[in-house]
Amino acid sequence: MLGFSLYLNEDITPATEQYINHLKKYGFNGIFTSVHIPEEDSQKYRARLLSLGNLAKKNNLDVMVDIDQASLEKLNISLSSLDSLKEQGITGLRIDDRLAPEQIADLSQKIEIGINGSTFTEEELKQLVAFDAKMESIQAWFNFYPCPDTGISRQFLAEQTKMFKHYGMNVQAFFAGDENLRGPLHEGLPTLEYQRYYDPLASILELKELGIDLLYLGDPGISERSLNQIKTYQDEDSLVLYTERAENASEEMYNYILGKHNQRPDPAEYVVRCEDSRMHSVPMITPENTILREKGSITLNNHLYQRYTGEIQLVKDTLPMNKRVNVVGRVTDGSLPLVNLIQPSQEFYLYEK
Known part of the structure; x- marks a missing residue:
């Protein structure tokens, strides 16, 4: 599945909805966003998150929210009561904290959960199984790496992916955009370092070969040229x-x-x-x-x-x-x-x- 990223440092506007609709035409079916930015106003973030969720629900798109427990508290979101969040169009939480495996297992019964694919260990996976986690509701989401030279290696991603697949999980990774790159560095947001300056289609196809199921654009922008590359491949099985x-x-x-x-x-x-x-x-x-x-x-x-x-x-x-x-x-x-x-x-x- 293809997905894209929208960040909540700005208001959700009609232009945001146009962007969502535009990418949906090119086969993008999921949205990733992040709300653990402590210096921002929590009420604005909550309003933007719920507005994004409603837009996604209207367009039948998944939304995975990267969040930590401190931000959950600031946004007045309780992990013990997630039904209202799901009703607002939020379909998954990637909780960027070292939650206890027992807590992750419990959450997996209620909502899609993203664990950190870059740091999660097999010992922790065995503990999830021991606590009767709903493994089909748990996804391994790799980090993206804004700073050049810090992205992970192909070998490490392949090894981690093989481990997650053994436990029946879907795996996600990010590819960099080529327009409107996210600040402050504006150097792309890939999972794999060597893909930092690839055309998005090249990253997508290589990640698929490595067994990645969920392929997400990390940056908030992608050029029309690259979208046409992707569309040509989808429609004609042809490479540009x-x-x-x-x-x-x-x-x-x-x-x-x-x-x-x-x-x-x-x-x-x-x-x-x-x-x-x-x-x-x-x-x-x-x-x-x-x-x-x-x-x-x-x-x-x-x-x-x-x-x-x-x-x-x-x-x-x-x-x-x-x-x-x-x-x-x-x-x-x-x-x-x-x-x-x-x-x-x-x-x-x-x-x-």
Whole structure:
């Protein structure tokens, strides 16, 4: 499931509702918010939270609220009486405190509970089972990491996810946005450090491969370009990769490689071969910019390759220069992870950034 984040440092306005409706059109079905910010006015936060809950209920969206016990008290919310909160559209609580396993087990009978996927241990999971927790109502929610270099590793996320899955739990992780990034650092809010500057779609697909069930946008914004990437994948099972013209490459040759392609059904080890590229009306392609083919390079075979003239390739790993191969473009850093995710015979698009 795809979800997004809305933060309560500002009032819920008609623009907020427009944003919710817009993301819903792109398949986003859950909202994450946080209310444990002690310096803010508690009454404003309570009003904003309930307003957000009602909007979500109106649009049939889930709402997971990140909260601690001190903020619960400030907002006059009791863990012993959650029915009114659920009636207001709040479907889950990620309580960012070290609650006793017995208390978590009890809460799981009443509402969806998010535990901290970044810190929860197997010993604590065994205790939940011992206290008859409703494990299908408990989700493992990883942290996001605003400060560069502090996000967790792929290996750690995979190990934790495997552990949670063993206990029948759904697992959540955050991916960074690429517009209106959350302050004060404005450096993205990913769970995995190496995904900090990825295109959102690249993060989503990699997290899915790692077994993540709930994929949430951590930042309060995402570009229309990235939403269209996601929509194209949802509707067509096609990948959109954004590109730039290579330095010293002609505009004519760069424009030639833009557009729709298919990878061959027999994928190559080091490159993505565009299946139908040699079937186009091939212009005279003279040797040009025959330089080192770095990872992410987009290449075009020149006339020295004879029957292979006109073949377009995406380089998956750095290859040496070849006088028969022109480097005409490169996949942008954010889209680069998508190169290795292109499947045999899969359709993909190369668009200028």
